[in-house]
Every structure is written in structure tokens, then in C-alpha cells.
Amino acid sequence: VQINASEIVSRLQPLFKGEIAKTAEVLEKYSRDASIFKIIPQIVVFPKDVEDISNLVKLVGALKSEGYEISVTPRAAGTDMGGGPLSASIVMDMTRHFNRILEIGADFAIVEPGVYFRDLEKEISSRRLMFPSYPASRELCTVGGMVANNAGGEKTLLYGKTDRYVEELHVILADGKEYLIRPRLGGELHNDDSWLGAVSREILDMVRDNADLLAKARPQVSKNSSGYALWDVFDKERGVFDLTKLFTGSQGTLGVITKIKFKILKTKPASRMLVIFLKNLKNVGDIVNVLRPFGLESLESYDDHTIKVAIKFLPQLVKRLKGNIFSLLWRFIPEAWMVITGGMPKLVLLAEFTAETDAASLFKAKAAREALRGFGLRIKMTRNKKDEEKYWLIRRESFNMLRQKLGVLHTAPFIDDFVVPPETLPSFLPELERILGRFDLIYTIAGHVGDGNFHIIPLMDLNDQKNKDIIKILSEEVYRLVLAYGGSITGEHNDGIVRTPYVRDMFGAEVYGLFVKTKQIFDPQNIFNPGKKVAGTWEYALAHISAF
Numbered sequence: 392v393q394i395n396a397s398e399i400v401s402r403l404q405p406l407f408k409g410e411i412a413k414t415a416e417v418l419e420k421y422s423r424d425a426s427i428f429k430i431i432p433q434i435v436v437f438p439k440d441v442e443d444i445s446n447l448v449k450l451v452g453a454l455k456s457e458g459y460e461i462s463v464t465p466r467a468a469g470t471d472m473g474g475g476p477l478s479a480s481i482v483m484d485m486t487r488h489f490n491r492i493l494e495i496g497a498d499f500a501i502v503e504p505g506v507y508f509r510d511l512e513k514e515i516s517s518r519r520l521m522f523p524s525y526p527a528s529r530e531l532c533t534v535g536g537m538v539a540n541n542a543g544g545e546k547t548l549l550y551g552k553t554d555r556y557v558e559e560l561h562v563i564l565a566d567g568k569e570y571l572i573r574p575r576l577g578g579e580l581h582n583d584d585s586w587l588g589a590v591s592r593e594i595l596d597m598v599r600d601n602a603d604l605l606a607k608a609r610p611q612v613s614k615n616s617s618g619y620a621l622w623d624v625f626d627k628e629r630g631v632f633d634l635t636k637l638f639t640g641s642q643g644t645l646g647v648i649t650k651i652k653f654k655i656l657k658t659k660p661a662s663r664m665l666v667i668f669l670k671n672l673k674n675v676g677d678i679v680n681v682l683r684p685f686g687l688e689s690l691e692s693y694d695d696h697t698i699k700v701a702i703k704f705l706p707q708l709v710k711r712l713k714g715n716i717f718s719l720l721w722r723f724i725p726e727a728w729m730v731i732t733g734g735m736p737k738l739v740l741l742a743e744f745t746a747e748t749d750a751a752s753l754f755k756a757k758a759a760r761e762a763l764r765g766f767g768l769r770i771k772m773t774r775n776k777k778d779e780e781k782y783w784l785i786r787r788e789s790f791n792m793l794r795q796k797l798g799v800l801h802t803a804p805f806i807d808d809f810v811v812p813p814e815t816l817p818s819f820l821p822e823l824e825r826i827l828g829r830f831d832l833i834y835t836i837a838g839h840v841g842d843g844n845f846h847i848i849p850l851m852d853l854n855d856q857k858n859k860d861i862i863k864i865l866s867e868e869v870y871r872l873v874l875a876y877g878g879s880i881t882g883e884h885n886d887g888i889v890r891t892p893y894v895r896d897m898f899g900a901e902v903y904g905l906f907v908k909t910k911q912i913f914d915p916q917n918i919f920n921p922g923k924k925v926a927g928t929w930e931y932a933l934a935h936i937s938a939f
């Protein structure tokens with residue numbers, strides 16, 4: 392049974408201290424993230440405190456029991472590329488009131504989920520500390536969104552993804568109560584008579600009963616955000632049961648995160664970068680394999696289309712850097728010249744070597760450059776952080792630049808985040824190029840080449856039905872290839888609306904069945920962010936693709 396927005400508001404208002412909005416302008420704003428989808432919510436709420444969320448979840452549970460179709464979707468900065476924070480029911484914005492940095496210690500930070508990463512970074516970097524799993528959207532996204540998506544980025548190659556840094560979470564579960572989740576000894580669960588205790592025991596039984604199946608299901612790539620990470624929940628050897636592993640990357644489908652304790656690390660002060668210009672993609676895989684043993688902190692890439700876009704949006708781009716505008720523009724003369732003369736490399740690789748001293752990072756970079764000698768490549772070595780800035784800017788901002796309007800063309804992230812084992816790149820990439828080559832597409836390729844993780848972003852007119860068909864065909868073909876190479880459909884951007892229909896293909900029916908059971912255990916009434924991770928269809932996705 393449908394319930395209308397006014398009725399929800401009248402039931403919620405007496406229980407809620409935060410703001411409730413349903414003006415056309417607000418609904419329009421919350422109808423989009425950075426994906427190809429548009430879904431207009433019924434109302435948007437801004438909870439003031441834990442009690443507000445608790446009351447909202449209880450109300451939604453009660454309305455569900457009365458037979459109404461209603462749900463709650465948490466939202467942070469809305470930079471998700473797959474439709475994760477979109478919903479036709481209630482969207483709950485966490486950035487307005489849950490945005491405090493609560494404590495920073497020598498090796499940890501306690502924060503609310505609506506804190507922007509850039510604000511946390513400012514606080515910790517002044518103490519020579521870092522939270523290394525930040526995404527390329529580091530200037531735009533929040534830490535809560537990073538946990539919910541299990542985000543990764545340029546330093547993931549060495550430091551892993553967000554799940555490695557989540558020590559504790561406060562979450563509101565389907566009974567409307569707030570719980571602390573953290574690693575616990577299996578034995579501790581027996582005496583816990585709370586809802587969390589019951590949920591934990593059911594999950595523990597399920598992962599124990601299916602231990603072999605789950606061990607095989609773990610994707611054999613360096614990063615994965617697809618499905619629920621059931622394979623990481625129970626460490627049999629140490630007897631440790633850790634639901635933070637399951638919650639991280641669960642996209643708001645199991646409950647609402649209200650507080651996070653992160654582990655943070657000391658930064659390494661010295662770094663050198665090799666900028667490697669490739670004329671074609673032929674040797675990428677071999678070059679990556681040569682570089683990987685040198686203890687890289689990152690190995691990133693962007694292509695010729697990205698350089699063209701950078702030059703096109705240069706004035707907006709350089710605003711992100713500090714300094715005199717003319718001297719900043721001057722730094723991009725080589726790239727502008729490449730675009731004018733057509734002498735652009737097909738792919739630029741950024742290989743970063745960090746260490747405690749400049750001599751040590753220089754030593755690593757020189758050794759790696761020497762190892763690449765046989766390929767006959769043009770390689771530039773940076774001298775300091777300032778030298779590196781330009782390349783990082785192009786790499787990090789490439790997708791964001793494309794999101795500016797380009798006539799009728801719209802960024803279309805749908806094969807935006809697959810991962811394959813990097814050692815397979817020499818044979819995988821030509822096959823991928825063959826598939827993409829069959830379609831007349833403009834697209835950029837950037838990504839974390841050291842992890843075998845690529846972000847391919849086509850530019851398309853999303854009003855054209857032909858393009859919607861291409862989205863479906865290409866998704867199917869590319870994911871079939873990725874899975875044949877033992878890869879993952881998403882390394883860090885998560886399943887959202889765009890990939891949930893492929894989760895079963897990725898893991899097989901049996902493991903997918905365990906994901907469905909996981910959702911049922913945590914959220915038997917389907918209160919939280921429905922249709923993501925499990926039970927999403929292509930029909931729904933296709934029906935909600937929308938241009939500006």
C-alpha cells in the first residue's frame with residue numbers, strides 16, 4: 392500500500408527534532424548522486440541526534456507492519472557513482488547534524504559519519520597523520536560514505552581499503568536501537584540477549600556452516616566492494632567475530648552508522664614519482680608487473696581523453712591548487728602542447744615511491760626506472776611534492792571535470808570500477824579494447840592500474856534509447872569478461888542500483904542466497920535502502936536512467 396508524503400510527515404513530526412523537507416527543490420537535489428540514475432524521494436529528513444534516527448526507524452517499522460511501502464536510505468555527500476543513496480521513499484541526510492570530529496588520538500580518530508574527508512584530513516595532516524584509503528573524491532565525500540562503500544583510492548595498493556581502518560562502529564539496527572559493533576570473541580556472543588546478540592549468533596552460525604563456500608567466494612583480487620564480505624566476519628584461528636567487516640561496504644542496507652572509530656597512520660614524509668608516458672596499451676600489463684615489486688605507495692593512471700578534458704577545463708582545474716594563476720597555468724604548457732600537436736601519450740602512469748628520507752625514496756624510484764629501461768619509455772622523475780601536484784590533480788579530478796555539462800553528453804558510469812588480477816592485464820586489456828571498439832563511444836580511462844582496477848567513464852546522451860541499450864549490452868559483455876578473468880565487478884564504488892543485478896552472476900546462486908539471508912537477518916522488514924546489494928533488477932535500473 393502506498394503512503395503519501397504528507398501522511399509520513401504528520402506521523403514523523405511529533406517524534407523528530409531535526410528538519411523534514413518535501414519542497415520540489417529539495418527533492419530534485421536529493422534525486423541524484425554521481426550515477427546515471429534519477430529517483431525522486433518522497434521526503435528528505437535531517438536527523439538531529441541518535442534519538443531522531445531511532446524514532447524514524449521505529450516508525451518506518453510500524454508503518455511496514457501496517458502494510459505500507461516505505462523505507463529509509465541514509466545519504467552523506469551523494470557522490471556515489473552507482474545510485475547507492477537514491478530512493479523513492481525517505482532519504483536521510485547525515486551531513487547536516489552528524490558532522491563532528493569527536494576525538495583524535497595518536498593512532499585513532501572518532502568521528503560522526505557526516506564529516507567530510509577534507510575536514511578530517513586537515514585536522515590529522517597537521518599532526519603528520521593520515522587516513523590512507525581516501526578516494527579520488529576526497530574533496531567532496533564524507534567518511535560515512537567511505538565506510539558504507541568500503542572506498543579505496545590511490546594509496547590502496549600499499550595500505551588497503553577503508554575496511555582495514557574501521558575499528559568500531561555505532562549503528563542503529565532494525566529494532567531502532569543504537570549498538571556498538573567491534574571485534575568480539577565468539578564466546579562473548581552467548582550471553583548477549585540484545586537484538587544485536589541474536590543477529591550476531593545467526594550470522595556466526597551461517598558463516599561457520601558455510602565456511603568452505605565462503606572461503607572460495609572471496610574475490611581473488613586486491614580489492615572488492617561487491618556483495619557482503621561474509622568471508623571476513625569470523626576469524627576461526629583467533630576466535631574473533633567482527634561485524635565491522637560486514638557493515639563496512641554494506642551501503643546502508645543493514646542499518647545506519649552514527650559514529651566511527653578509525654585507525655590512522657603516520658605519514659611518510661619523503662616521496663618521488665615516476666611519470667611514465669605510454670604510446671599504447673600494449674605493454675601496460677608487463678610494465679605494471681615490473682613495477683609492483685618496488686614497494687610502490689601508488690600506481691595510478693589516466694589516458695589521452697583525460698588530458699584533453701583537463702586542458703578544456705584548465706581554469707576551473709587550477710583553482711584547486713594554491714598559487715599565482717599564471718604560474719599555475721604555465722605548469723600545464725606541456726599538456727596543452729600535447730593536445731595541440733596531437734602528440735599525446737595513450738596512457739600516463741604515476742608511480743609513487745615513499746619513504747622516511749628523500750634518499751630512500753629516490754633510491755627506490757631510480758631502481759624502478761632502471762628496471763623499465765628495456766621498454767624504451769619516456770619517463771619523468773619528480774623532484775618534490777609540488778612537482779607531483781599537477782599529475783595528481785589531473786588524475787583525481789578527471790571524473791569530476793567530466794561531470795560538468797558537455798552539451799547533451801552526460802558522464803555514464805556503469806563499467807566504472809571493475810578489477811582484474813594485475814598479472815592478467817597483458818591478455819585482458821586487448822580483449823576489453825575489442826569489446827569497447829565495437830561501439831562508437833567517447834570515454835576516459837583512469838584508475839588504479841597497480842590493483843588492476845579501472846574506471847571507464849563513457850560520455851553519452853542518456854535521452855537516447857539506443858544508448859540505454861548499449862549500457863546494458865556493454866555491462867553484460869564487460870562483466871562476463873571480468874568474471875572470466877577471476878575479477879570483481881566493483882573494486883571500490885560498490886553495487887548500488889547499477890551493479891546489484893550482477894551480484895548473483897559474480898558470486899553464484901548459493902553465495903547470493905547467503906547475501907539474501909544476511910539482509911533478512913539484519914533487516915527482516917526491509918527497512919534500510921532496499922534494492923541495493925540484493926533484490927535489484929535491471930528493469931528497475933533501466934527505468935531510472937535519466938539525463939540532466
Ligand SMILES: Cc1cc2nc3c(=O)[nH]c(=O)nc-3n(C[C@H](O)[C@H](O)[C@H](O)COP(=O)(O)OP(=O)(O)OC[C@H]3O[C@@H](n4cnc5c(N)ncnc54)[C@H](O)[C@@H]3O)c2cc1C
Pocket residue numbers: 424425464465466467468469470471472474475476485504525526527528531532533534535536537538539540541542543544545642643644646647648649790791883884920
Ligand atoms: C569525482 C569522483 C571520484 C570518485 N572516486 C572514487 C574513488 O577513487 N574511490 C572510491 O571508492 N569511490 C570514488 N567515488 C565514489 C564516492 O565518492 C565514494 O565511494 C565516497 O566514499 C562516497 O561518499 P559520500 O559521502 O558521497 O556517500 P553517499 O554517496 O552519500 O553514500 C554512499 C552510500 O553510503 C550509504 N551511507 C551514507 N551514509 C551512511 C550512514 N551514515 N550509514 C549507513 N550508510 C550510509 C548510502 O546509503 C550510499 O549507499 C568517486 C566519486 C566521484 C564523484
